[in-house]
Amino acid sequence: xxxxxxHADAIAQLIxxxxxxxxxxVPSVREASRTRGxxxxxxxxxxxxxxxxxxxxxRPRSGYYVSTRLPAxxxxxxxxxxxxxxxxxxxxxxxxxxxxxxxxxxxxxDLVPLGSAFPGVELFxxxxxxxxxxxGMRKLDPWSIVQSLPPxxxxxxxxxxxxxxxxxxxxxxxxxxxxxxxxxxLNLCLEAVTQxxxxxxxxxPTFYAALQAxxxxxxxxxxxxxxxxxxIDLVALAxxxxxxxxxxxxxxxxxxWLMPSFQNPLGSLMPExxxxxxxxxLARHQVPLIEDDVYGELHFAPQRPPPAKAFDxxxxxxxxxxxxxxxxxxxxxxxxxxxxxxxxxxxxKLMTTxxxxxxxxxxxxxxxxxxxxxxxxxxxxxxxxxxxxxxxAAVARHFPPGTRVSRPxxxxxxxxxxxxxxxxxxxxxxxLARGISLAPGQIFSADQRFANCVRIxxxxxxxxxxxxxxxxVGALACALAGSSHPS
Amino acid sequence: xxxxxxHADAIAQLIxxxxxxxxxxVPSVREASRTRGxxxxxxxxxxxxxxxxxxxxxRPRSGYYVSTRLPAxxxxxxxxxxxxxxxxxxxxxxxxxxxxxxxxxxxxxDLVPLGSAFPGVELFxxxxxxxxxxxGMRKLDPWSIVQSLPPxxxxxxxxxxxxxxxxxxxxxxxxxxxxxxxxxxLNLCLEAVTQxxxxxxxxxPTFYAALQAxxxxxxxxxxxxxxxxxxIDLVALAxxxxxxxxxxxxxxxxxxWLMPSFQNPLGSLMPExxxxxxxxxLARHQVPLIEDDVYGELHFAPQRPPPAKAFDxxxxxxxxxxxxxxxxxxxxxxxxxxxxxxxxxxxxKLMTTxxxxxxxxxxxxxxxxxxxxxxxxxxxxxxxxxxxxxxxAAVARHFPPGTRVSRPxxxxxxxxxxxxxxxxxxxxxxxLARGISLAPGQIFSADQRFANCVRIxxxxxxxxxxxxxxxxVGALACALAGSSHPS
Numbered sequence: 001x002x003x004x005x006x007h008a009d010a011i012a013q014l015i016x017x018x019x020x021x022x023x024x025x026v027p028s029v030r031e032a033s034r035t036r037g038x039x040x041x042x043x044x045x046x047x048x049x050x051x052x053x054x055x056x057x058x059r060p061r062s063g064y065y066v067s068t069r070l071p072a073x074x075x076x077x078x079x080x081x082x083x084x085x086x087x088x089x090x091x092x093x094x095x096x097x098x099x100x101x102x103x104x105x106x107x108x109x110d111l112v113p114l115g116s117a118f119p120g121v122e123l124f125x126x127x128x129x130x131x132x133x134x135x136g137m138r139k140l141d142p143w144s145i146v147q148s149l150p151p152x153x154x155x156x157x158x159x160x161x162x163x164x165x166x167x168x169x170x171x172x173x174x175x176x177x178x179x180x181x182x183x184x185x186l187n188l189c190l191e192a193v194t195q196x197x198x199x200x201x202x203x204x205p206t207f208y209a210a211l212q213a214x215x216x217x218x219x220x221x222x223x224x225x226x227x228x229x230x231x232i233d234l235v236a237l238a239x240x241x242x243x244x245x246x247x248x249x250x251x252x253x254x255x256x257w258l259m260p261s262f263q264n265p266l267g268s269l270m271p272e273x274x275x276x277x278x279x280x281x282l283a284r285h286q287v288p289l290i291e292d293d294v295y296g297e298l299h300f301a302p303q304r305p306p307p308a309k310a311f312d313x314x315x316x317x318x319x320x321x322x323x324x325x326x327x328x329x330x331x332x333x334x335x336x337x338x339x340x341x342x343x344x345x346x347x348x349k350l351m352t353t354x355x356x357x358x359x360x361x362x363x364x365x366x367x368x369x370x371x372x373x374x375x376x377x378x379x380x381x382x383x384x385x386x387x388x389x390x391x392x393a394a395v396a397r398h399f400p401p402g403t404r405v406s407r408p409x410x411x412x413x414x415x416x417x418x419x420x421x422x423x424x425x426x427x428x429x430x431x432l433a434r435g436i437s438l439a440p441g442q443i444f445s446a447d448q449r450f451a452n453c454v455r456i457x458x459x460x461x462x463x464x465x466x467x468x469x470x471x472x473v474g475a476l477a478c479a480l481a482g483s484s485h486p487s
Numbered sequence: 488x489x490x491x492x493x494h495a496d497a498i499a500q501l502i503x504x505x506x507x508x509x510x511x512x513v514p515s516v517r518e519a520s521r522t523r524g525x526x527x528x529x530x531x532x533x534x535x536x537x538x539x540x541x542x543x544x545x546r547p548r549s550g551y552y553v554s555t556r557l558p559a560x561x562x563x564x565x566x567x568x569x570x571x572x573x574x575x576x577x578x579x580x581x582x583x584x585x586x587x588x589x590x591x592x593x594x595x596x597d598l599v600p601l602g603s604a605f606p607g608v609e610l611f612x613x614x615x616x617x618x619x620x621x622x623g624m625r626k627l628d629p630w631s632i633v634q635s636l637p638p639x640x641x642x643x644x645x646x647x648x649x650x651x652x653x654x655x656x657x658x659x660x661x662x663x664x665x666x667x668x669x670x671x672x673l674n675l676c677l678e679a680v681t682q683x684x685x686x687x688x689x690x691x692p693t694f695y696a697a698l699q700a701x702x703x704x705x706x707x708x709x710x711x712x713x714x715x716x717x718x719i720d721l722v723a724l725a726x727x728x729x730x731x732x733x734x735x736x737x738x739x740x741x742x743x744w745l746m747p748s749f750q751n752p753l754g755s756l757m758p759e760x761x762x763x764x765x766x767x768x769l770a771r772h773q774v775p776l777i778e779d780d781v782y783g784e785l786h787f788a789p790q791r792p793p794p795a796k797a798f799d800x801x802x803x804x805x806x807x808x809x810x811x812x813x814x815x816x817x818x819x820x821x822x823x824x825x826x827x828x829x830x831x832x833x834x835x836k837l838m839t840t841x842x843x844x845x846x847x848x849x850x851x852x853x854x855x856x857x858x859x860x861x862x863x864x865x866x867x868x869x870x871x872x873x874x875x876x877x878x879x880a881a882v883a884r885h886f887p888p889g890t891r892v893s894r895p896x897x898x899x900x901x902x903x904x905x906x907x908x909x910x911x912x913x914x915x916x917x918x919l920a921r922g923i924s925l926a927p928g929q930i931f932s933a934d935q936r937f938a939n940c941v942r943i944x945x946x947x948x949x950x951x952x953x954x955x956x957x958x959x960v961g962a963l964a965c966a967l968a969g970s971s972h973p974s
Contacts, residue, residue: 096834096838100834100837103837107636109630121629121630121632122629126624126629126632127625129624130620130621130624130625130846131621133617133620133621133624133846134617134618134620134621137613137616137617137620138614138617142608142609142613143596143608144817145608145613145816145817149594179840180667180819180840180841180843180844181840181841183838183839183840183841184839184840184841187838187839187840191703196683196705209838212838213838213839216678216835216838216839218683329632330631330632330842330844330845330846331844331845331846332667332840332841332842332843332844332845333844347583347587348703350587350590351583351670351674351696351699351700351703352670352671352674352700352703352839353666353667353668353670353671353674353819353840354667354668354670354671354819355817355819356667356819356844357667357817357818357819357820357843357844357846357847358817358818358819359617359620359817359818359844359846359847359850360844360846360847363846
C-alpha cells in the first residue's frame, strides 16, 4: 500500500464506522498534512482516490465532504422494499379512527418525532417570514383585505405561475386557486370531480390523508401496485382503467389521487417518461389526475423533477402544492393549478372556507418578491439529504436482518419494511413508551396491509437524539422479530 | 310659541329635512346662543324639549347629538316586512349558480357596495392588527408553528372562552375548535351531523351560503317562516318537528342552521325567552342547532344578546362565530363551540384544512391580550347604528310607496321589501350599470321567492356616496314599480 492509499484507507474506515458521517467535512489538506506528518500532495492524492470511489466530494472554496449518497460497497445497505401487491378490487374506506388514534398519541412535543409529517421547524426562515408578515400587510391596500376572495391574491398567484414557468411547465395564472395548504386543495379537487360511491385510484401504500378524504366523501379506494423507486405500476393502472371502461358509468374510475414525486410514504419518484405516459393514459380515458406535489421542491438531484402537470395538454391534471413543507409551515398557504376544473374548485373554496388568510398570503408574496427562496431551498435540501444518509446508515446498523428500506431522491421520509413477524402497531406502542413516535404501516392502506412497515421522518436535525432514537427502534424491532441485534 | 319652542322647532325641521342627520352633532349651546342671539338657558330648554321628544340625546362631556333611533313621528317610516311564508315541504337546493353569478358581478371595487357581505375596512383597527402579527409571531415558540393543529391555539381558545364567560354563557375551552372563519365552522358542523339526502331547517329568507352548503352536501332545505323582528316562527318549527317525528328516521330533520341574533338578511333578533324556547324544543327532539352568530357583537342595545348556546345544557348547540365581521376581516379566524360534536368537528377540520393559519391566530391572541377590543367594538357599533339611521331615512325618502323595510337592532343589513312589480334581479342589473351593487332577494331562498326584495349593506361609511347610491336605487325601483318618486 502506498502512503496516499494508506491515508485514503484510514479516512474510508472513519466513514464506514460512522465516525465521519455523510455531509461531514473531511479534515482540510493542511490539517491532515500537519497531523499525519504527510505532504499536502499525498493528502490530495488520497482525497482524489476517495472522490473517485464516491466516498467524498469537493465543494468549491470550502473543502472536501463525506458524500451523502455513499456507494453500495461503502455500507451494508439494506435492500429496497418490494413493489406492493394491493387487493385487486375497490373498497370502502374506514381508516380514520385508526389514523386519529395514531396521530393523537404522537402529538406530545417531547417525543422524538420519527412519526411526524413535518420537517423540523429549525429548517425554515421563520424570523424573516415574521418580518414579511408585517411589511406585507403594511404595503397592502386595505380594500384587498376584505376582497381577496378566491382565487386568492393576484401577486402571489403570479409568483407561483412564474415558478412553474422557471421549471418548464406552463401554468396560467387564472387556473391557480390559493388554498389553506395543499390539504384543502386536494380535498376540494376530489370533491369537484366525484360523487359519493365513486371509485378513486390511489397508490399502494398511500398517504393516510388521501384515504381519510375518500372516507369522508364516501368514495371507493382502488389501490394500485406501486414501486418504491419509480412509483405507480402503469400496466396495473392501464389494466384497471380498461376493466372499468366496460362497466356502467357509475362504476368507473372517476379520478386518480397520486404523488408522482417523492411519494408519501414510499419516497418513490416517477421518471419523466413515466409521468408523460401516465398523463397520456389518463387522457385516453378522460380521468382527472389529482397530483399531490408537496415534496417536489425537496429534490436532492440538481433539477426539480417536473410534475405530471407539465405534460398535460388537456387541463385534466390538478396540480396541488403548498409552502408548508418547503418554506412556511403553519402559514397554511397552498394552491392548486386546477386546469379545466379551476372554476369548480374556486367555487367550492368560496363555499367552504371563503379564502386563505390574507396575512399569510401577503407574507409569502412579500418573501418571494424579496428573493432568497431558492437559496433557502438549497440549504434545506442539503440538510435533508445529509439526514437521510445518517438515517439509512442507522437503519443498516441497528435494524433486524431482513429489513428493507427505500432510498428516496428527495423529501424526508424513509419507508422501512421490517421482517414479517414485526407488527408495526406494537412497535409504535413500544416506541411511544420510550419517547419516540412512528408512523405505522397500517395507516397507509384501506385494508391495513402494511402491518410490518413503518414510515420514518428524518427531517428533524437533532442528530444525536435522532440516531439514538433509531437505535432504540431498531432494538425494539429486533426483539419483535425474534432476531438478534445486527451490530 | 315660546322662544325655546321656536328654537326647538327649527332644529327639529333640520332633522326632518335631513340637514342634520342621525349621529350628527347639534350646535353647542354656546354656538347656538351666539348665532341665534338667544340666551344659553333658552338653548338648554330647547334641547331638553328635543331630548324629551327623542330627537336628540346628550353624550357626557361631548354635547348633543341627533338620535340614531328617531321616534316614529319624526319620519315617514316605512312599515316592516311581513313574516315570510315559505313552501311547506323540504326541497333540494340548486341556487349556487345564481349566487355566484350575482356575487361575481359585484366584485368590482369601484362599485358602491350595497350588495357586499362585509362592512367597510375603515371600521377596523388594521394597523394595530398588523403590528400584532409581527409581535405575536416573535413571541411564539417555533415548535407550535408546526404543531398548532386542531383544535387551535390554546391561548386564543382561552380568550374566546373568557368572552363567552363575560357574556354569561359557560363554554368549555375543550369544545372550541378554531376554524378558517365562521364559514368553515358552519360547513364542518353541517357535515358532522348530516348525510346526503337529510333534511335541514333554515330560516326564510336565509343566508345564501347556508343554501350553498346544503346544495354542496346534497341536503334538503326545509324553510320555516321567519319574522323580520323576532326571528323564526317557533310554532311552525314545532309543527315541522312533530310532523317529521312520525316519519322514517332518514326523513326526519337532522339539524337546524339558524341565526338567532341579527339574522342575515332580515336582521331579526330572537328575544331571550324565544331563544330559550328554541333550545328546549330542539332538545325535546334531539335535533342539533348550528347557530350562526357572526353578528352577535354588533348590537346597538347596551348588552350583547345571549346566543342560543347560553341556554343549552345538552351540548346540542354548535355555536359558530368569527372575528371577520367584528375585528379582523381577511384574517380568516373563526371558531365553533361545538358541544358534544367537538371531536367530530375537530377531526373533519384536520382532514380538510388541517388548521387555521398560525400568524392569524397569533395576531388575534396578541390583540385580545393587549386589551382594547371592547373599545373598538363600541366605536364600530356606534358607526353602524348611525349608518343604519341614515339608510332608513334614505329609503323612506327615495324608495317607492309601499316599500317595507326591516329595522334591525344590530348588524349592517337592511331587508327591503319592494312593491310586488319590482324584480330584484332586474333592479340589481340596472343598479350595477350605475355603479352600485345589491344583493337581490332571489339568492336568499331555495325557490327564489323573495323576488321583490333586496338586502342593503349600510356598513360602508362613505356617506355622500352611500346616500346618492340609495337615491339612485330608489329611483330605479320607482321606475320598475311604475310609481312616481315619493320625494
